[in-house]
Amino acid sequence: MAFAVTPLPYDKDALSPAISAETLSYHHGKHHQAYIDKTNKAIEGTELADQPLEKVIASARKTDQGLFNNAAQSWNHGFYWNSLASESGHPTDELKSMIDSAFGSLDDLKAKLKERGAGHFASGWVWLAEKGGKLTIEETHDGDTLADLDANPLLVIDLWEHAYYLDHQNKRPEYLDEVVENKLNWGFAADNLQRGTTWVYPA
Ligand code: FE2
Numbered sequence: 309m310a311f312a313v314t315p316l317p318y319d320k321d322a323l324s325p326a327i328s329a330e331t332l333s334y335h336h337g338k339h340h341q342a343y344i345d346k347t348n349k350a351i352e353g354t355e356l357a358d359q360p361l362e363k364v365i366a367s368a369r370k371t372d373q374g375l376f377n378n379a380a381q382s383w384n385h386g387f388y389w390n391s392l393a394s395e396s397g398h399p400t401d402e403l404k405s406m407i408d409s410a411f412g413s414l415d416d417l418k419a420k421l422k423e424r425g426a427g428h429f430a431s432g433w434v435w436l437a438e439k440g441g442k443l444t445i446e447e448t449h450d451g452d453t454l455a456d457l458d459a460n461p462l463l464v465i466d467l468w469e470h471a472y473y474l475d476h477q478n479k480r481p482e483y484l485d486e487v488v489e490n491k492l493n494w495g496f497a498a499d500n501l502q503r504g505t506t507w508v509y510p511a
Contacts, residue, residue, distance in 0.1 A: 314386035323394065340382070360509065396489075397494045402502070434446070437461045462501055
């Protein structure tokens with residue numbers, strides 16, 4: 309099957325000022341689209357053409373770095389759009405209690421996400437994930453993903469410069485502060501936790 313860019317679950321200006329409509333136009337319309345186009349081109353006519361994106365990623369991880377990068381970036385961006393919301397909402401009681409036991413409090417988790425995201429060298433992703441019944445913060449470099457690994461991702465934040473440069477220039481901490489405080493979709497995180505299995509990229 310050919311994959312498509314996942315639609316944004318909000319209006320393009322819904323994340324402003326953390327992320328502007330202009331940034332979303334490029335990031336969603338050009339960057340994500342390019343990763344999807346390259347993935348589709350690479351799998352066309354191969355045995356991976358009928359597989360879900362998670363299978364493409366798992367198969368390419370050790371055998372085809374180019375396909376892996378594009379397929380993983382396709383997945384990560386679909387997951388990222390859903391990790392954001394115009395209004396953050398609140399973690400469910402179950403999620404809140406796991407946050408408290410892993411990090412102390414929601415504010416402590418937010419501080420840790422900002423610290424890990426700001427400290428991450430060069431491009432990549434910072435994740436909140438559930439692993440073996442506990443919450444953890446994970447980082448992946450460049451296009452790497454948790455989609456096919458032994459962890460259930462709950463939320464992700466894009467740390468590539470294309471995610472924030474138009475709005476915040478080189479000030480990644482400012483972008484992280486606005487996203488983590490105001491735009492993380494705690495309802496999506498709770499849904500992922502409750503399902504207990506990794507989110508599936510829409511076919
Ligand atoms: Fe990105």
